[in-house]
Amino acid sequence: MRPLIGITTGFEAAEHNATRMRLVLNSAYADAIYAAGGVPFPIAAPPEFERADAADRAPLLDEILQRCDGLLFSGGPDLDPKHYGQAPHARTEVLHPRRDGFDIGLFRHAARRNAPALSICLGCQIANVACGGALVQHVDDLKRDGALEHYKPDHSSAYHDVSVVDDTLMARITGSRRFRVNSRHHQLVDRAAIGDGLRIAAIAPDGVIEAIEDPRRRFFVAVQWHPEDMIDQPEHLSLFRALVDAARRG
Secondary structure: OOOEEEEEOEEEEEOOEEEEEEEEOOHHHHHHHHHOOOEEEEEOOOHHHHOOOOOOOHHHHHHHHHHOOEEEEOOOOEOOHHHHOOOOOOOOOEOOHHHHHHHHHHHHHHHHOOOOEEEEOHHHHHHHHHOOOOEEOOHHHOOOOOOOOOOOOOOOOEEEEEEEOOOOHHHHHHOOOEEEEEEOOOOEEOOOOOOOOOEEEEEOOOOOEEEEEOOOOOOEEEEOOOHHHOOOOHHHHHHHHHHHHHHHHO
16 A cells, blocks of 8 residues: 655635635645655644644644655755854744744654654655754855755756765765755754754755755654655655655555
C-alpha cells in the first residue's frame, strides 16, 4: 500500500473576495509524492491555530499525525520573525497567522513523535526556527562571496549549484557531491544560529546554507530549493523517494 504523505497548504485571502479564505497547494508537490510512490494528503491549517488563547492543541496534532505516514512541509511566504526574537524586515511577507502557528506547531509535534519529514523552502526555515535557530530575513543584506542570485523579484526561479556535505543523509540520498538547483528564497538559515541538533547538509557557492538535516530522527531533511519542480532529474526525485520509503518503513 502506498504511504500517505501529509502536505502543509497555503492559507490566504481569495483573489476576488478578501473576506473569504482559500487553501493553496502547488500541484507539483502532489505530483512529486505520486512519482515517488506515495499518496499526497493536503492538510488544512485548523482554525484553532489562529487564536492565541486556544486550548491545548496536542490532541488535534496527534490525530493528524496518526493519519499520516510522513509529512511534507511546503513552501510559502515568510515565518513571523517573532518566533526568533526579531522584528519584520521591510522585505518580509509574514504568513497568515493561522498557517504560521500551525506549521511550526506541527513541525515541533512531528519532531517529538519522530515522524518522517521533508521540508522545502519555507519548510526549511520553519525547521531551523522550530529547533531554536534563527533566520537571515533578506539574503541581499548578507555579506557573502560573489553575487549569486537566490530569488527573482517576479518569483520565477534562479539557478545555481549546491555542494553536498560528505557523510550526510543528503549525500546518501542523492548520490551526488554537486548538482544544480532552482532557487526562490530571499530568507535563509542563519549560519550563526542553526537549530539544536541540526547540521548543514548542502551549501551554495556563496556560502548560503541550502540544506539541513537532523541525524537524530528516523528521517528528516530540509532544502531551500524546490525539488518538486525538478523531479525529472534523479537528485531531486530522490528526496521524495527517500521520504516515501521512510514513511513506508513506519
